[in-house]
Amino acid sequence: xASAFDTGRRPQWCPGCGNYGILAAVRAALAELGLKPExxxxxxxxxxxxxxxxxxxxxxxxxxxxxxxxxAVGVKLANPSLKVIVHTGDGDAYSIxxxxxxxxxxRNVGIAVIVHNNMIFALTTGQAGPTTPKGVRTxxxxxxxxEEPFNPILLALASGxxxxxxxxxxxxxxxxxxxxxxxxxxxFAIIDVIQPCxxxxxxxxxxxxxLYKLEGHDPADFKAALNLALEAEKxxxxxxxxxxxxxxxxxxxxxVKQPAELASLRKLSLAKxxxxxx
Amino acid sequence: MAAKELAVLVGGPAxxxxxxxxxxxxxxxxxxxxxxxxxxxxxxxxxxxxxxxLVRGRLGENVYAHCRSINALLxxxxxxxxxxxxxxxxxxxxxxxxxxAKGLRSNxxxxxxxxxxxxxxAGAPPVAVNVAGLSALLAMxxxxxxxxxxxxxxxxxxxxxxxxLNVRVATMAHELGVKLxxxxxxxxxxxxxxGRLLLDGNSAVALGALAxxxxxxxxxxxxxxxxxxxxLAEVQEEVGAIVVQAECExxxxxxxxxxxxxxxxxxxxxxxPGFSLMAEALGEAAMTETPIVVxxxxxxxxxxxxxxxxxxxxLRFAIHASHGEFPRVVLAPGDPVEAYQLTCExxxxxxxxxxxxxxxxxxxxxESYWTIDGLPRVEPDEGSIIVGEAPAGYARYRVTxxxxxxMLLPGSRGARVYANANEHDEEGFVTVDPETxxxxxxxxxxxxxxxxxxxxxxxxxxxxxxxxxxLVWGSTKMVALEALRELEGMKLVQVVWLEPFPAQSLGRELxxxxxxxxxxxxxxxxxxxxxxHLLREPDSLLLRYDGxxxxxxxxxxxxxxxxxx
Numbered sequence: 007x008a009s010a011f012d013t014g015r016r017p018q019w020c021p022g023c024g025n026y027g028i029l030a031a032v033r034a035a036l037a038e039l040g041l042k043p044e045x046x047x048x049x050x051x052x053x054x055x056x057x058x059x060x061x062x063x064x065x066x067x068x069x070x071x072x073x074x075x076x077x078a079v080g081v082k083l084a085n086p087s088l089k090v091i092v093h094t095g096d097g098d099a100y101s102i103x104x105x106x107x108x109x110x111x112x113r114n115v116g117i118a119v120i121v122h123n124n125m126i127f128a129l130t131t132g133q134a135g136p137t138t139p140k141g142v143r144t145x146x147x148x149x150x151x152x153e154e155p156f157n158p159i160l161l162a163l164a165s166g167x168x169x170x171x172x173x174x175x176x177x178x179x180x181x182x183x184x185x186x187x188x189x190x191x192x193x194f195a196i197i198d199v200i201q202p203c204x205x206x207x208x209x210x211x212x213x214x215x216x217l218y219k220l221e222g223h224d225p226a227d228f229k230a231a232l233n234l235a236l237e238a239e240k241x242x243x244x245x246x247x248x249x250x251x252x253x254x255x256x257x258x259x260x261x262v263k264q265p266a267e268l269a270s271l272r273k274l275s276l277a278k279x280x281x282x283x284x
Numbered sequence: 285m286a287a288k289e290l291a292v293l294v295g296g297p298a299x300x301x302x303x304x305x306x307x308x309x310x311x312x313x314x315x316x317x318x319x320x321x322x323x324x325x326x327x328x329x330x331x332x333x334x335x336x337x338l339v340r341g342r343l344g345e346n347v348y349a350h351c352r353s354i355n356a357l358l359x360x361x362x363x364x365x366x367x368x369x370x371x372x373x374x375x376x377x378x379x380x381x382x383x384x385a386k387g388l389r390s391n392x393x394x395x396x397x398x399x400x401x402x403x404x405x406a407g408a409p410p411v412a413v414n415v416a417g418l419s420a421l422l423a424m425x426x427x428x429x430x431x432x433x434x435x436x437x438x439x440x441x442x443x444x445x446x447x448x449l450n451v452r453v454a455t456m457a458h459e460l461g462v463k464l465x466x467x468x469x470x471x472x473x474x475x476x477x478x479g480r481l482l483l484d485g486n487s488a489v490a491l492g493a494l495a496x497x498x499x500x501x502x503x504x505x506x507x508x509x510x511x512x513x514x515x516l517a518e519v520q521e522e523v524g525a526i527v528v529q530a531e532c533e534x535x536x537x538x539x540x541x542x543x544x545x546x547x548x549x550x551x552x553x554x555x556x557p558g559f560s561l562m563a564e565a566l567g568e569a570a571m572t573e574t575p576i577v578v579x580x581x582x583x584x585x586x587x588x589x590x591x592x593x594x595x596x597x598x599l600r601f602a603i604h605a606s607h608g609e610f611p612r613v614v615l616a617p618g619d620p621v622e623a624y625q626l627t628c629e630x631x632x633x634x635x636x637x638x639x640x641x642x643x644x645x646x647x648x649x650x651e652s653y654w655t656i657d658g659l660p661r662v663e664p665d666e667g668s669i670i671v672g673e674a675p676a677g678y679a680r681y682r683v684t685x686x687x688x689x690x691m692l693l694p695g696s697r698g699a700r701v702y703a704n705a706n707e708h709d710e711e712g713f714v715t716v717d718p719e720t721x722x723x724x725x726x727x728x729x730x731x732x733x734x735x736x737x738x739x740x741x742x743x744x745x746x747x748x749x750x751x752x753x754x755l756v757w758g759s760t761k762m763v764a765l766e767a768l769r770e771l772e773g774m775k776l777v778q779v780v781w782l783e784p785f786p787a788q789s790l791g792r793e794l795x796x797x798x799x800x801x802x803x804x805x806x807x808x809x810x811x812x813x814x815x816x817h818l819l820r821e822p823d824s825l826l827l828r829y830d831g832x833x834x835x836x837x838x839x840x841x842x843x844x845x846x847x848x849x
Contacts, residue, residue, distance in 0.1 A: 072534075077542035
């Protein structure tokens with residue numbers, strides 16, 4: 007079933023990389039949603055996750071570092087009938103492109119953001135990033151990371167995201183279900199995906215025994231979601247928050263139709279507009 | 285004496301309605317039948333700080349630019365008199381409220397009127413003293429009441445209460461002015477001509493974008509480009525466009541790139557600091573061959589520089605911005621009609637050749653008003669999009685003879701549209717293969733063949749004739765056109781396409797001429813392009829880089845000095 011979402015190129019990541027699991031989950035999710043490949047656009051930033059667009063058989067825009075989110079916002083506004091998925095990393099989304107993520111959440115733009123959070127700058131050969139835990143030795147922090155990491159879930163909730171979830175790249179079935187819900191969500195959805203980087207920072211050791219799946223949590227309860235986000239020892243997986251609000255693209259009521267260019271170019275008469283200059 | 289031309293300067297503290305007064309004055313003169321030019325200066329503050337508007341009118345002929353000497357100064361505070369009285373020409377006078385004149389030491393002729401009294405009697409708020417002063421001043425010049433009231437109503441359109449109050453103020457103040465019997469020694473004529481418009485460069489850009497089929501606009505607030513955002517935000521529903529205020533300029537241009545990839549003709553507008561931030565995405569647009577139009581309303585830099593003042597310092601930057609090498613087009617309109625035409629053309633070029641197009645205007649063009657007879661009809665051309673189903677074996681970056689690959693939009697049945705900011709093969713997949721990399725670079729640069737031809741064909745405009753050529757670009761053209769009225773044996777040469785550079789057609793125009801260059805920057809950036817492309821050293825340069833556009837008088841002096849006659 008997933009073959010429709012395969013470009014036919016053989017994925018190239020390190021053995022054991024979490025990206026394999028994320029790619030598998032996304033392909034399966036799109037297939038199970040019954041989407042046509044042509045109706046989906048994947049936008050990727052820069053990092054190891056960036057190769058997703060090489061392998062995911064949908065329309066794609068491989069953008070520059072940190073700007074996948076605004077590119078995706080532009081795609082969604084121009085043609086709201088497209089399903090827009092952003093693949094981005096912790097460096098891309100939480101470091102260089104952080105403000106775009108928060109503002110997209112605030113606006114509740116209808117895009118699904120999947121953050122490949124391996125807690126390290128991997129493609130640049132292993133420097134600390136905004137989610138690298140304190141004390142971790144990396145090539146840029148040889149004596150141990152002196153900085154506190156971000157809490158991306160807390161940030162997303164504080165920014166007004168209407169769908170916030172956390173997944174784990176080793177649990178493909180679970181992640182697939184999260185992706186399905188995120189892609190169909192009305193408005194902005196983010197999934198922070200914990201992802202091991204076996205080469206530069208294999209978080210599996212760090213999180214062993216700490217992950218658990220949410221059960222009996224009411225995703226409409228913002229305070230409960232905040233409390234889950236603040237948990238320090240245990241790491242909840244699943245949908246922490248999910249509410250329905252009008253999406254940003256819906257506010258352009260005058261443009262719910264397809265962009266003019268998809269039909270024929272619009273020739274505008276300026277006569278009425280010119281009245282104000284007389 | 286009938287006033288064939290006149291200049292009025294209105295000045296006061298920010299927040300005292302100086303711009304409103306200028307706008308009403310400009311319209312009042314327009315409705316009298318004058319060709320009008322208006323420009324302003326203001327500090328980067330909302331309250332306090334001095335600001336002014338200069339309104340210049342000419343009967344029967346175009347007025348192109350500002351001037352040094354003024355006939356009247358409407359002073360909303362004493363500071364205005366101190367700052368501008370030296371500009372008053374023969375017979376020139378200051379008009380102000382009695383309170384402003386009190387205790388003032390000045391050599392100027394001052395007509396102090398009971399303007400506050402008029403405002404009070406009319407039941408208007410104190411700020412209306414501006415309209416009172418203007419109406420009295422114009423009455424003293426023999427202006428009719430009706431065009432003044434029309435101007436007031438036009439300015440306050442949609443704000444009926446304010447319109448009504450100001451009409452009352454203007455009417456009473458006009459009576460006051462009439463009684464003083466035109467002490468200016470010049471009398472306004474009334475020769476109304478219908479159908480003319482007062483257009484600023486920023487609105488012209490917005491109109492050109494709409495005429496060019498723009499359906500997506502994103503911007504981050506910045507002086508002096510924000511009026512483009514304001515205008516488009518206001519009319520977006522009427523014209524069916526999406527207007528987004530982005531969180532920063534990086535977001536604005538990346539949103540536009542995404543929107544263009546999805547099929548919307550997208551434009552962003554900014555000024556120097558924002559343009560600097562957009563530089564990386566300019567390369568992204570080029571590498572992904574996504575059509576994009578970037579408007580840079582230049583202001584004086586470097587850095588924050590003079591946020592509310594004009595300059596032409598970004599020419600070299602616009603031509604070279606972003607790392608790596610890629611084809612682009614840089615266009616510089618010199619007046620509002622060109623701004624309108626070239627913004628539409630920028631969209632057409634971007635969508636036909638899939639390249640970034642940069643439109644360089646500046647604060648002087650963007651925020652000054654000129655009288656125009658109307659706008660020519662321009663429209664979007666079809667571009668290089670394939671509409672409908674994907675042809676068999678479709679590849680987004682197919683190598684073609686002219687370098688332009690067929691562009692499908694995402695959503696097209698049967699197609700995978702893959703845009704990639706990494707170097708890529710024909711289908712969009714990442715590549716580092718040297719042969720493919722070379723072919724793709726060459727494919728993109730093949731677009732330059734036709735773009736160069738267009739630059740040669742359309743890139744140079746000439747006004748007048750003579751053995752002395754004054755070379756300009758952008759809004760300096762208007763100042764030079766004003767200067768040209770005083771000069772003989774000079775032709776004005778305007779470079780409209782700055783990249784690709786129209787070297788051959790410019791070379792032909794300059795052949796056998798003494799070459800003078802006037803620019804609103806410190807280093808002579810157009811002159812440097814002449815050196816580079818024509819291997820010619822201009823005979824003389826006039827450069828102004830104090831945040832002010834050159835004065836026509838300055839150009840006249842420069843040409844007379846520079847040409848030895």
